[in-house]
Amino acid sequence: MTITEVSEKYGISVDTLRYYEKAGIIPRVTRNKSGIRNYQEEDLQWVQLAIWMRRAGLPIDALAKYVKLNLAGEDTLPQRVELLKTQRLDLERQRQEIGEAMTILDRKIQKYEERLKNNT
């Protein structure tokens, strides 16, 4: 699969795909002899993971660290778990804060709509 095809499949720019690779949140993608990327199933799984995690807001450097641990072999299993758990906690906290903000927005919206109704 070419980089353009991957780009279209996941709705992400080719520049971003190359950037993700350079940043280390996707391991080096399989290439042909002339150096052109040819994404294999495994590459695509990394792409997918990177995109999901970035959409949720996980920082590049945490993801890069995770990828590096993966490439470093089986000894790094405990560190990988710890890293994932830390990131999970951050997501949990962020979700909480979004929930609180939504409650406040809802209250404001409701008040405004009451005022609008009474003003007709």
Add this chain to the structure above:
Amino acid sequence: MTITEVSEKYGISVDTLRYYEKAGIIPRVTRNKSGIRNYQEEDLQWVQLAIWMRRAGLPIDALAKYVKLNLAGEDTLPQRVELLKTQRLDLERQRQEIGEAMTILDRKIQKYEERLKNNT
């Protein structure tokens, strides 16, 4: 209330407080004759709102627009509601994406822990 006191009360730097004001997500704070900020109850409410919304990830420019509409008077009620609803939708979507990422993280963590158990 001085800017330092507000900073301590909300756990945010004085630089950020001044920046928020300059960026327009807090209306111009009450000052004494020599130009020093003296936060009143109303100012504090704006500060609180700005901090909550920023923590949830609402962009500066959306908040600035909301503040501007507020200062522009009663005619802007419908636009304010619309703006708040748009931002609410964005938060909803973001919360959704965080939820999905958490599910994936959970699956990975679980797999790792099984592998770790079988490796002892």
Add this chain to the structure above:
DNA sequence: TGTTGACATGGAGTACACTTCAGGGATTAC
């Protein structure tokens, strides 16, 4: 009256995550 310390402003600097660009190969279409 001189020094200290909190606060002011405008502007430069930083961190993060892309995004764009310049300059070059390799393939394909004619």
Add this chain to the structure above:
DNA sequence: GTAATCCCTGAAGTGTACTCCATGTCAACA
């Protein structure tokens, strides 16, 4: 064979949200 198209890399540029800095004012205290 050459023009068009797709891809490559390294480096510079951009947008967002702060964060830091130089310089200056002002009130209070020794």
